[in-house]
Amino acid sequence: MNPLTQRPVRVRFAPSPTGYLHVGGARTALYNYLFAKKNNGKFILRVEDTDLARSTDQSLKMVIEDLKWLGLDWDEGPDSVTLNDQGDLGPYRQSQRLSVYKEHAFKLLKEDKAYYCFMTDQELEEQRENFLAAGRAPHVDSPYKTWTLEQAQAELLKGRKGALRFKTEGLKKNYIFNDLVRSRVDFPSDMVGDFVILRSDGMPVYNFCNVIDDYLMKISHVLRAEEHLPNTLRQLMLYEAFGWEAPEFGHLSLILDEDRKKLSKRKGATSCHEFKNEGYLPEALNNFVALLGWSDPSGEEILSLEKMISNFSLERLNSAGAVFDPVKLKWMNSQYLKTYSDDDLFKLLGPYFKSENINVILPADKQAQAIKALRTTFETLQEGALAFRVLDNQFFEIEFDSNEVMSWESSPPVVLTWAQELSHSDHEYLTEALFLEIQEKVKNQTGAKGKFLFMALRVAVLGKPHGLELKLIVPLISKQALILRAEKVLGKYVKS
Ligand code: GLU
Numbered sequence: 001m002n003p004l005t006q007r008p009v010r011v012r013f014a015p016s017p018t019g020y021l022h023v024g025g026a027r028t029a030l031y032n033y034l035f036a037k038k039n040n041g042k043f044i045l046r047v048e049d050t051d052l053a054r055s056t057d058q059s060l061k062m063v064i065e066d067l068k069w070l071g072l073d074w075d076e077g078p079d080s081v082t083l084n085d086q087g088d089l090g091p092y093r094q095s096q097r098l099s100v101y102k103e104h105a106f107k108l109l110k111e112d113k114a115y116y117c118f119m120t121d122q123e124l125e126e127q128r129e130n131f132l133a134a135g136r137a138p139h140v141d142s143p144y145k146t147w148t149l150e151q152a153q154a155e156l157l158k159g160r161k162g163a164l165r166f167k168t169e170g171l172k173k174n175y176i177f178n179d180l181v182r183s184r185v186d187f188p189s190d191m192v193g194d195f196v197i198l199r200s201d202g203m204p205v206y207n208f209c210n211v212i213d214d215y216l217m218k219i220s221h222v223l224r225a226e227e228h229l230p231n232t233l234r235q236l237m238l239y240e241a242f243g244w245e246a247p248e249f250g251h252l253s254l255i256l257d258e259d260r261k262k263l264s265k266r267k268g269a270t271s272c273h274e275f276k277n278e279g280y281l282p283e284a285l286n287n288f289v290a291l292l293g294w295s296d297p298s299g300e301e302i303l304s305l306e307k308m309i310s311n312f313s314l315e316r317l318n319s320a321g322a323v324f325d326p327v328k329l330k331w332m333n334s335q336y337l338k339t340y341s342d343d344d345l346f347k348l349l350g351p352y353f354k355s356e357n358i359n360v361i362l363p364a365d366k367q368a369q370a371i372k373a374l375r376t377t378f379e380t381l382q383e384g385a386l387a388f389r390v391l392d393n394q395f396f397e398i399e400f401d402s403n404e405v406m407s408w409e410s411s412p413p414v415v416l417t418w419a420q421e422l423s424h425s426d427h428e429y430l431t432e433a434l435f436l437e438i439q440e441k442v443k444n445q446t447g448a449k450g451k452f453l454f455m456a457l458r459v460a461v462l463g464k465p466h467g468l469e470l471k472l473i474v475p476l477i478s479k480q481a482l483i484l485r486a487e488k489v490l491g492k493y494v495k496s
Contacts, residue, residue, distance in 0.1 A: 009041025011044065011221050016047075016206075017047060017055050017059040043075050044076045047077070050204060061083075066276075069282050076092065089217045100212060100216070102204075105208070115149075116152035118160055118162045161201075163196045166234075168195070179251055180221070181252060222250070279384065288328065292322035294316055296311050334379035337381075356385045360392065366429065372472075391477055398464075402465060410453075412493055414448050414453060422438065427479060463485070
């Protein structure tokens with residue numbers, strides 16, 4: 001319940017699905033979700049899919065997949081699997097509500113608050129240009145606004161197509177509301193002219209559907225992107241025309257890139273799906289996105305969803321643009337990765353091994369050991385999968401800086417002895433102790449010490465003279481695979 005208005009809290013996320021969820025959309029969804037949960041309210045998913053060409057079932061499923069991944073479950077709206085409505089105030093997809101919009105548009109028409117306008121695109125354009133040339137606001141001045149409904153209907157019967165326009169003429173005043181994020185917003189009504197509510201093809205426009213639905217779905221608060229602020233004037237006019245109480249509005253700040261430009265795809269990933277593919281955890285993304293325009297009163301930055309719910313408040317929403325810092329996101333992800341056990345982290349890597357075509361053939365008892373050896377080397381799951389390439393022979397390559405090491409006289413004998421000792425071993429995998437034992441034997445048999453021993457062995461195992469500690473990595477690679485690597489090195493540097 002909202003303490004001020006005594007209205008039960010009902011909020012919605014209202015995407016126009018055209019593909020995967022953008023981080024901006026994820027933030028809008030998250031704030032609405034947090035606000036609903038915090039206030040024992042309801043979080044509704046409403047689909048603004050009146051652009052039938054772009055808003056397909058497929059694109060809705062993409063948005064739903066991302067919301068589910070983020071764990072932002074909704075109380076009412078299309079079911080995530082069947083897309084069938086759940087909740088009493090549906091349908092929740094605008095494409096299934098066209099009769100509702102028509103009914104409401106005709107109500108305004110009958111009350112003389114809207115009229116049929118038969119101006120052609122060309123006439124509209126010419127008028128606009130003339131007005132601009134005359135230094136006048138380019139608002140439509142339709143000759144049809146004085147027509148009676150009977151006149152218009154006669155025209156329609158002749159087969160002429162008309163759009164329904166909302167009449168703004170009598171509304172001369174300032175529309176003032178208290179935005180939940182940016183405080184007082186003052187719109188003079190003459191900022192807009194008579195605007196279309198139903199197009200001549202009968203399709204309703206965004207501003208109209210949005211108002212009807214927010215009212216009929218009993219939405220108490222609208223938290224949405226700043227870019228919708230100018231729409232709010234039209235929407236307030238419509239609420240007034242219907243005699244409905246408007247919800248409270250809060251317009252969220254822009255999300256900017258590091259150059260303080262609006263975040264765009266050109267600078268890297270911006271959709272949740274991309275972040276998922278790059279190996280970010282949903283809890284890290286939620287946490288990061290939450291801090292793009294909101295802060296916890298404690299100043300803490302690592303916040304679980306539960307903590308965000310209990311500490312969320314609209315007062316802490318910031319109206320200044322929020323800078324999206326990919327380095328911080330990565331750091332945050334690494335903090336969340338740390339919370340997983342070795343076993344769980346290995347399981348999380350599974351899909352990334354697949355997508356990166358990495359064959360991790362490790363006995364079950366070695367998986368946690370491998371994670372232990374590698375987990376400090378990555379900050380995303382994708383990087384984690386790539387870190388495992390060191391265990392997969394198909395990625396074994398001899399890097400350029402091995403050349404110098406292998407030019408040392410002692411190096412080929414070191415690698416050869418290493419390979420021979422390996423083949424004498426009965427173990428499929430060496431333990432750390434067995435590795436150290438063999439290393440000692442190589443040292444004794446070749447007389448190589450220090451860097452002459454260690455660097456040559458690294459080349460034999462890793463294809464490069466630096467990198468991970470051998471005693472941690474060697475026990476994770478089968479004896480057979482180690483021999484193949486050593487042979488490859490010998491093949492390159494030892495002339496037969
Ligand atoms: N369909 C609009 C969008 O995707 C929603 C606007 C609103 O929340 O009112 O931006």
